[in-house]
Amino acid sequence: MSRHMMQVRERVGVGVIASCATAAVLALAAFGCSGSDAKGTNVLSNGGCDPAVDAACHAAGASCSGSGDCASGSCVAGQCAAEQTGCEGGGCGPSMGGGGSTSFEDTFFVDDLDTSRGGAPDQKDPSCVDLDVDFTRITPTVVLLLDRSGSMSQPFDGGKARWATLVSTLTDPQGSLIKKLDSSVRFGMSLYTSNGGFGTGTTPRACPVLKNVDIALNNFSAMSAVLAVPANGPSGDTPTAESMAVISKQLQDFKGDGPKSIILATDGDPDTCEDPNANNSDLSKAKSVQAVQDAFVAGITTHIISVGDEVTASHLKALAVAGQGGDTKAEAYTALDTTALVDAFDSIIGAVRTCDFKLKGTVQPKDAARGTVLLDGHELAYGDANGWEMPDPQTVTLLGQACSAVQADATGISMRFPCDAISLGPR
Numbered sequence: 001m002s003r004h005m006m007q008v009r010e011r012v013g014v015g016v017i018a019s020c021a022t023a024a025v026l027a028l029a030a031f032g033c034s035g036s037d038a039k040g041t042n043v044l045s046n047g048g049c050d051p052a053v054d055a056a057c058h059a060a061g062a063s064c065s066g067s068g069d070c071a072s073g074s075c076v077a078g079q080c081a082a083e084q085t086g087c088e089g090g091g092c093g094p095s096m097g098g099g100g101s102t103s104f105e106d107t108f109f110v111d112d113l114d115t116s117r118g119g120a121p122d123q124k125d126p127s128c129v130d131l132d133v134d135f136t137r138i139t140p141t142v143v144l145l146l147d148r149s150g151s152m153s154q155p156f157d158g159g160k161a162r163w164a165t166l167v168s169t170l171t172d173p174q175g176s177l178i179k180k181l182d183s184s185v186r187f188g189m190s191l192y193t194s195n196g197g198f199g200t201g202t203t204p205r206a207c208p209v210l211k212n213v214d215i216a217l218n219n220f221s222a223m224s225a226v227l228a229v230p231a232n233g234p235s236g237d238t239p240t241a242e243s244m245a246v247i248s249k250q251l252q253d254f255k256g257d258g259p260k261s262i263i264l265a266t267d268g269d270p271d272t273c274e275d276p277n278a279n280n281s282d283l284s285k286a287k288s289v290q291a292v293q294d295a296f297v298a299g300i301t302t303h304i305i306s307v308g309d310e311v312t313a314s315h316l317k318a319l320a321v322a323g324q325g326g327d328t329k330a331e332a333y334t335a336l337d338t339t340a341l342v343d344a345f346d347s348i349i350g351a352v353r354t355c356d357f358k359l360k361g362t363v364q365p366k367d368a369a370r371g372t373v374l375l376d377g378h379e380l381a382y383g384d385a386n387g388w389e390m391p392d393p394q395t396v397t398l399l400g401q402a403c404s405a406v407q408a409d410a411t412g413i414s415m416r417f418p419c420d421a422i423s424l425g426p427r
Contacts, residue, residue: 048073130372130416133424135396138258138356141215142349143188144170144223145247147266148211152234152307154267157337162267162307163234169341171224177349179220185353186256188215189223192243193236197276207273208239210246215254238279240270244291244302252298260300261352262323263345264292267307269315285315292322301325303348305333307341355403359415360424362393367421375402376412 048071049057057071060082064070070080152163160168173179178187191211199205211232213223226232244264251260270288271278278284292302302323306316311334320332333348335341363371368390369382375398381387386400396415398406406413 129419131419131422131424133415133417133422134360135357135413135415136360137184138354138358138395139184139186139217139256140258140352140354141186141188141251141254141256141260142352143190143215143247143251143260143262145243145262145264146189146191147238147240147264147268147307148191148193148232148234149236149238149268150234151238151268151310154308156308160338161234165338165341166265166307167227169338169345171220171227173220175342176220177346178223181349181353182218182220184217185349186215186217186258187213187219187223188250189213189219189226190243190247191226191232192239194239194271194273194276195236197237197239197271197273208243208246209236210243212250215251215256237276238266238268238270239273239276240264240266241284241287241291242273244288244295248291248295248298248300251295251300257358258354258356259352262295262300262302263305263348264302264319264323265305265307266311268310269312285312285318289315289318289322292319296323296325301352303333303352305335305341305344305348307335309334309336350407353407355398355406357396357398357413357415359394359396359422361417361422363390363417363422364393365390367417370418370421371396372416373398374412374414375405 049068051057051059051071056069058064058069058080059071060080062070062080063078064075064080065078067073067075069075072081074081146166148163152166153161156162156165170176170178178185181187189212192208194207194209195205197205197207211226213219213226216222244262247262251262254260269279270284271281272284272287275281275284295302302319304316304319304323313332313334316332316334320330321328324330333340333344335344371382371390373380373382373388373396380398380402383389384399386402388396388398388402391397397403
């Protein structure tokens with residue numbers, strides 16, 4: 001009897017773990033389509049023998065030497081397989097019986113299988129169905145490096161000091177973007193100063209002096225509590241280079257995935273631990289720029305905010321450029337009032353929120369364009385400046401306007417890939 005494949009709709013496992021006599025038996029059994037030569041003179045519609053006229057015709061589970069020995073029309077690993085139900089036509093055959101075992105990690109629908117290949121399922125079959133793929137948003141890590149030197153007590157806006165304005169900007173539970181992104185961005189914080197640098201006595205002083213909040217999700221309350229302590233307010237000097245180096249090392253050692261960034265907020269030119277009075281020194285400025293460059297080389301970007309206008313403009317720009325790996329278009333933010341300070345933090349923190357998504361599976365580069373990414377019901381174009389790309393086999397990155405929409409809290413994201421294009425991990 002000729003073999004053929006019917007159009008079927010079944011749930012089929014992705015990453016099937018099975019033991020059968022041959023791969024062909026597994027493929028036929030999984031899709032419920034087979035055929036066999038008849039035994040005896042009265043043949044059932046499935047191609048098997050008829051037990052009513054043939055005493056040697058066996059039921060499911062009985063031993064067999066060939067498919068003609070079985071009423072179901074299939075002998076699998078020496079046992080008659082159970083007959084598949086709910087199929088149309090004489091070519092629909094058995095499901096797996098006692099000779100095989102199957103476990104499933106994931107499932108998908110198989111529709112309208114190609115009938116042009118003699119009934120043999122093909123991993124590269126163009127009719128292979130698309131799979132909805134699980135993914136997680138890649139979580140960025142951001143450390144706020146805040147200058148709490150004595151000059152931060154100077155007036156800033158509306159009679160409030162620079163420090164008080166900075167604190168209220170970051171801790172306002174209604175307006176703070178840190179609060180809004182508390183569960184989607186890992187935040188840490190370090191308040192930096194020094195007490196006369198290393199000092200001049202025989203016993204060196206600690207420098208820099210840092211008050212840290214460890215990196216974590218849902219860190220808004222812990223950061224707010226530290227900022228609210230009066231003893232953590234303005235005093236001392238501005239060892240920016242040394243503080244950058246310490247925080248950069250901490251970020252390098254932090255094991256969380258995703259991009260890492262520092263937001264440096266300061267109100268003046270830096271000094272050093274060696275010379276706490278070197279605010280106007282080209283050397284102290286150069287050391288700060290070098291520290292930011294070193295952080296970038298280690299994979300950490302830095303964003304700069306001047307609280308007030310006392311940071312030398314050329315130095316502020318040099319820090320911003322260094323923080324973005326030499327990008328001369330990098331923005332150096334100068335906040336002259338509360339609104340500008342809020343806007344600066346919102347712009348920076350909104351930008352570091354990632355547009356990268358990690359698939360629970362892998363897609364080879366040659367198959368990436370076969371995927372479909374939907375954002376709020378609209379399909380995005382692969383490789384388009386406002387669409388999406390795959391920088392590696394597990395990451396989908398939204399670009400341009402699509403990224404902006406996600407950063408503005410668009411949440412209706414779905415991703416699909418043909419079943420022969422993705423290798424799925426467990427869900």
